[in-house]
Amino acid sequence: MLKKEMAYFSRVTKRVPGASSMPDTSMLAETSSQLSDSSEVAATANIQPPQNVVVMGRKTWESIPPKFRPLPQRTNVVISRSEKLEGVGEDVVVGDSISSALSALVAKVKEGQAAPLGRVFVIGGGAIYKQALEMEQAKSILLTRVEGEWDCDTDFPIDVEAEQGWTRRHKADLDEFAGEDVQEAQEEEVKGDKVRYEFRLYERV
Template structure:
């Protein structure tokens, strides 16, 4: 929660779905067919505002979807290509403050709503949002998520406040032309995998240990949810 700190220092969480070889994109879109349950997980997790510190530490408390409506809102940070890959009717992403990272001027992005922040990098985007909050143009921030693409993920990894990675591991290979920039699951990685209980506390909901499967037969796709944290 960003109560007593500048938004430039708010902890950042990367959220990503990737193949076993860390592929995340192909031809400007997802490499795999639409996974409705995975997309629903992404939406719930990025919308869910954490309970304020001191209001309950039990896991059951964390699962209460109060969302603190009208008082706080989570932030999703994305690059221009990720923004453009979202169908127009679904953008900006609902019930979240959207930040677009782009070197292009806002006027060249075409039809970006006034409540969407456009900035050249993550830090300046958070700084601009902080001013919007002070001016009453945006709700105070709960959590901040970095949602892609590859270059924005790479920039986030270089920031010390990037503390967590929520990884959906797609358990099937697909043709990809875009890679996730860091293999957080590698044995040599400095990132540490959390327990399933730690993941559930973080996301605020139960997570199936065996993962999920969508589709049938040879078209089925299985995936698992993981949390990695910077030590």
Template sequence: MVLKFNVIAAVCEGGGIGANGTLPWKLKNEMAYFTKMTSKLPPGTEGKRNVVIMGRKTWDSIPLKYRPLQNRINVVISSTMESNDNSKDVMVFRSLSSALSALEMPPYSDFCADVWLIGGAALYTESLELPSCHRLYITKILKKFDCDTFFPPIPNRFTTIKVEDVPEEKQTENGIDYEYKVYEAASSP
């Protein structure tokens, strides 16, 4: 069985997702949406936990007091970071493909529910090319920010869909307008 996964990102006009190793905007409600979406368990997965996959720079950008992200298994893709055997909440893999392969097999598949890829730019680019990339949950920030890290163009195989627990109306916070969009791959395995 091929493990389907979702991508989640906040993207400003011009495709920016980060600046100097951090988010260039402060949107508390959008961050709560990220937490809700990546933590909420699908029906029938009681006793399991969702997985968030990220690159080392994304891991480093999370303030220490929030690391690892609570109630989720944190998977870090890194060729330099060592695994911490004392933490059941953090796993380190050398590549996205090795992480996805491991997560679809026991023992990992026994306790993993939904899988979310949360950044950064290189992993977003790699993930959008994989047939197992099922959905993209994109917060479109309707303002341009000065960024040095960018989200790749969304491939044509993804089309916009409506999802029950994703608000359709425009959001405004700290004078910044944004909206939630969900894209689904036409031919997910």
């Protein structure tokens, strides 16, 4: 585990940009009427502070140690075809697709059963990344580029460097998105091996 990377992930996914302004609902609906509903919800129905949303597949959910889930200070959404998931409480939204789960979440916000919505982060695994990248609402990729060859259980579905339609942004853009001065180049020692990696931001063009 890359401890500094995990700390960065935690900070960025918890930090709601412009929390006093209207939440970003761009990933929350597929029709203009749904977007209108979600904006009305954020403005009138809920006095809780907004929270970002983390969307993950069942395997990603189950890979999180029980004592750490749901991920705190974020609204957790799990994508699964199964209705029976271990350790899922009423505060976790479950759906069989990203779109259906986010629609259910918008309904919960409207009923005052969930916090107003900040950014939506899709955090894995591979099939969920692929599903998200096929949605036109997906505008940004926060990527950790690890140097060298390592055994991994999940591959990102596209080579974002080679893929047309995405461009890497400058550090100033990454800082603005993350809400902090990001040290892009990182190095950690994991089980005696030095691991070098870099934080990057890509945006759809």
